[in-house]
Amino acid sequence: MIDFVLPSLGADMDVAKLNCWLVKPGDTVHKGQIIAEVETDKAVLEVECWDEGVVEELVLAPGPTRLPVGTLLARIRPLEGAQPRSSPKVPAVEEAVAGQPTRPAPRHGVPSPPVRHLAHQLGVDTARVAGSGPAGEITREDVRRAAEPVIGREQRVKASPLARRLARETGVDLGIVPASGLAGLVTAKDVRAMEQVTPAPTDLPVETTEPEGRSETMRRAIARSMAHSKREIPHYYLANHIDLDRALRWLTAQNEERPISGRILPAALLLKATALALRETPDLNGHWVDDGFRPSDAVHLGVAISLREGGLVAPAIHDADRLSLDEMMASLRDLVNRARSWRLRSSEMSDPTITVTNLGERGVETAFPVIIPPQVAIVGFGRVVDMPVAIDGQPAVHPVVHATLAGDHRVTDGHRGGLFLDALDRLLQEPEAL
Amino acid sequence: MNKEEARQTIFEVLGEIAPEVDPATVDDSSDLTEQLDLDSMDYLNWMLGINQATGVEIPQRDVSRFLTIDGAVEYLVIHSG
C-alpha cells in the first residue's frame, strides 16, 4: 500500500490546508495526475500523484486545519503487476528531516533577550524575579528593581582594562588611586605610580591634601606595598660588619679643609660605595616585571628618607655610580630637603633600581629591610658604633657599621649577595678612590 | 652679636628644619640630636643655616660644639665678633 502524504511545494512551505480532493476511493490514478488541491498562505496549488494505482482510502477530509508537510492524506493500492517503485522512506512527521527543525512553541514567563541580557549584566537571576508585564512577563523594570541592592553595594570605579589588570596583579586598591586619564579614567600609569612609589604617593597634589590626608594615604600605600612584597618576594638576608676606620678618618681630614657648605657626610660615602659595588653584581640592580627579572644598566639608588610627621619615602638618586662624592652629597641633600617638603618628581619616585636605607643614622645597629617591589634587593646600614676589632692580631677599637642585604631569591642567591657585601667592604677601605 | 640675638637665630634656623619644635621646651644643655630626633643631614643643614644667617664659619673640628643650644650660642657670640 502506498502512503500519499502532503508534499513540500516550495522552499519556504511548512504547512498547508487541504482544499479538496479531485478523486474518490476506488478511482484509478496515473503518474502525474492532479488528485487534490492544497492552499498555503501564498497560493492554491495542485497536488500530483506519483504512482499508478487505485485510491484505497482518503485519510483526511478537506478542512481549514493547517497540516504540516508529510501528513498522511490518502492510501493508494498499486495496480497488480505495476512494479511498485521503492519510494524512499518518507520520514514520519515528528522525526524532523535534517535541516528542518520543528519550531519550539513560545514558553511563557521567559524574559525577552534584551531583558535577559540586562539581568545578566546586573547579576540578577530572572528565575527569582516576579514578572510585572502582561501574562507575568519579566520587564526591564523588574530586573532593575531586583538589582537595586546589588547596584548600591558595588561602586564601580572607572578604570581602563589594563589598569584593572595591573591592580589585580599588584594588589593596588583601585578605589584609592587618583585618576589622571581621560574624563576621570584611572590608567595603568596611575596604578603603577601608586604601587611603585610606596610608601609615599607620587605626584600627590601636595598643596591640596592636608597633612593628615597625606600621611594616611601614604600609610595605606606603604602597608600595601610591604604586604605585597612579603607575599610575593622570597627574601633572603645577609649581614656583614664593615670597618669604617680608614673611611671616617679620611672623611674627617677632607672636611677639615672644607667650609660647612662643602661638608660631606658619611652617608654619601656609603651610597657611593654601594653604587660602585653594584657594578660588580648587576643582578641585584633592576626590576621584577611580568614574571621576569629586567636588569637595569643605570644605577638609580633609592634613598630611604624618614619624614618628620611619620612615614618614609625612597626617591632615587639617578646614576649614582657616576657621581663624584661632592655630587653625591649635593644630590643627597637636595633629595632629603625636597622629600621633607613634599616636592618630589614622579620620575624620582618611580624608577629606583635598588634602595639603601638607614645610612648609619641613630636607631638600631642592624636593619633587616623589606624589598620595595618591583626592585629585587635592598641594602641596610645600621648605626655606626665603636667596636673592638682585631688588627694584625692586636685588639683595637674602630668605628664599625653593620651592613645588611635583603635579596629576592627569584633573581639572586646568597652567594651573589655575599659577593656584593665583600665588594662594598673592599671599596670602603679605599675612601680616596670613591 | 649678643647671647639673645644668637639664641634667636639658632632657633629660627632650627624652625625650618624641625617646624614642630617649641623653643620653650628645648633643654639648652642636652644633646639636640637626641631631643629633636635630628639625623646627620638635619644637623648639617642646621649648621649650614646658621652659617648662612650669620656668616660664621664652622670648621669640622668645632662641629661638636653645636651639640647643645648653649654650646652653639656661646660659639656664635665668640665668633661673630
Add this chain to the structure above:
Amino acid sequence: MTDVLTQTRTITYREAVREAIREAMQQDDRVFLMGEDVGRYGGCYAVSKGLLEEFGPERVRDTPLSEAAFVGAGIGAALGGMRPIVEVMTVNFSLLALDQIVNNAALYLHMSGGQFNVPLVIRMATGAGRQVGAQHSHSLEGWYAHIPGIRVVTPATVEDARWMLPTALSDPDPVIIFEHSGLYNSEGELPEPGAPVDIVSSRVRQAGSDVSLITYGGSLPKALAAAEDLATVGVSAEVLDLRVLRPLDTEAILASVSATHHAVIIDEGWKTAGISAEIAACIAEQAVWELDAPIRRVCSAEVPIPYARHMEEAALPQVSAIVAAAREIVG
C-alpha cells in the same frame, strides 16, 4: 634617476605600478591588461602610458564602458587559463561590476567544491581629496574586505606599488589592489634590485611606545605626519601600515596595541560598519586587557564627500584629528 652608490632609485608611485605591469607582461604572456582607456589614452592616471605601443592592442585592451562585462570577462579569461590585470578606473565604477566580483570571482572556487580557481588581479584607484565630488570620491575598500574568497591589498609606498603586483599575479585567487589616487604623484626610494613583497602582512613604518596609529593606503602619509607632531609633545606614536585589508594582519595589530596600550585607527572610509570597525572589534575581542583607554577611530564624516574644498577637507580625516585623538587617549 638612479643613485648608484646607495643602490636605491627615486621614482613615483605611478612609475612603480607601470614598471610592475610591464615586467609582468614581459615575463608571462598569459598576463594582459584590460580596462577603460588603458591603451590609447595611456590610463586615466597615466599608469599604462606606453604599454600599448610596446605590447599591442591584443594584450593592452581598451574596453567599452561596460564594467560588468569586462570585469566578468576578466574572470572568464582567468577561468580560461589567463592571468588578466583588469583596471577599473576607480572604485566608484566598480559598483557596476560588484555582482561579477562578489557572485563570480569570490565564490567560484568554493561553490564548485574546489574545481575552478580565478587567478585574477583587479586594480582600482580609490579615495578622495581632489574636489571631484561625491560620486568620484568613495573609499570602499572596506566593502571588498568583507568578502571571503578575494584578497584586498592597499599599497601605500612606492616599494609596495612596485612589488605587490607580481605576488598578486602568482596568486591562484582573485586579488584586488586599491591605489589611492592621491599617491600616484608621491615619490619614494626603491631598493635596487627589488623583489616581490608578500600580500599578507602589515609593516611598522615607524616604531613608537605610547600609541598605535593603525592605517593603510592613502592615509599612511597623514598618520606619519601626525606621529611627527605627536613627537613634539612627547608622545611616541607607532605607525602600523596594514598593507592588506583581507586577510587582516591581526597578529601585528594586537602586538602593537599590546605594546602601546592605545589605538587610533585611521580610515578614509566611513566609520559605520567600516574596516575600522572590524579592526576595533579585533582589538576589543583579543586585547581588551591591554587597553589603557578607549579605542579611537578617525574616519571620513558620515556624509557624501562634498565638492567645495573647505567642505571636502572638513569631511576627510585630517592630521590634526589624528593628533587630537591620540593625545586625548594617551593623556
Add this chain to the structure above:
Amino acid sequence: MLRIRRFEERCAQLYQAEKIRGFLHLYIGEEAVAVGVMEALRPDDAVVATYREHGHALARGMDPKLVMAEMYGKVEGCSRGRGGSMHLFDASTRFYGGNAIVGGGLPLAVGLALADRLEDRKRVTAVFFGEGAVAEGEFHESMNLAALWHLPVLFCCENNLYAMGTALARSESQTRVTLKAASYEMSAWEVDGMDVVAVEEAARRAAESVRSGGGPHFLEFRTYRFRAHSMFDPELYRSKEEVEKWKERDPIDLLDQRLTADGILTGEERAAMEDEVAEEVEAAVAFAEAGTWEPVEELTRFVYSEVGR
C-alpha cells in the same frame, strides 16, 4: 532527452519528499535544446549554463549520480554539496556551472572565449540563457564585447516565452530576440527548440562558423517548459490550454515518431530505453541516499586555494 525527462520527474517527487531543498528549476519540455547543442560541441569546448541546468549538465555528459548527490547536498555531489541544483560544476567537461544571477554567466563566457582567442585555441564557448536575460545590462555589454573583439562565443537563447511569471511581450519592446543580436552585427537564427534534429543541425553549423573564426553567433531556440518556473509557482500567468497545446509537440514524442516512422526505432527498443533510464535514475537516487554530509570542519576549505600559492 529521456534521461533528462525521467531524472527531473524523479527530482520533483524527491523535492516534495523534502530530499531536495532550496530552489528546483525543471527543464522538462526544453530537452531538445540542451541535447541538440551539446551534440554539436566538442569535449574541449566550454559550457556556461543557468540555474535551469540539469538538462545541460546531463547532456554535456555529467554523471547522473554526481548530479543527484549534489542536489541531496551530499559531499559526493559534483560540487561537494555546496552548490545544489543551481550550481553544478564539472572541470572535466569544462562545464563552468549554473549561475543563479540572470545574465551572470554571459561575461564569463566572453572571458573564456577571450582566453581562447589570446592563446589561438580553436575552441567554442557555448553560453545558455533565457529570453528574460536580454533585459539585463550584462547581456548587451557581453554581446557588444564579443562582437567588438570577434570572440568565439555561441550565444544560445532558450526562449520559453516566460521569464518566471512575465511573458516576453510584457518585458521587451522588441520581442524578436534575434533582432537584438543583429544590432551587434552578429548573425542570428531562430530555431524550433522542440525539434532536436533542427536544433542539432543549426547548432553544428553555428559552432563550426564560430570555431573557424567567424566570430560570435546567436541562436534563439523557441521552446516551452511544461512545468512551473520552479517548485513553488501557481502558474497563473499561462492557461492550461496553452500548456497542453505545446505538449502536443513534446520533443521526445516528436523524435519518437520520426524515428519510428523511419523504421530506426522499434517499440521494444523504446521500452528498453525506458527501463535503462529508470535503472539509471534509481541508481542515482540510491547513490545520493547513501551519500554522506561534508564534515563541518571543511567549511572554510576552498575559500582560498590550497595549492599553487
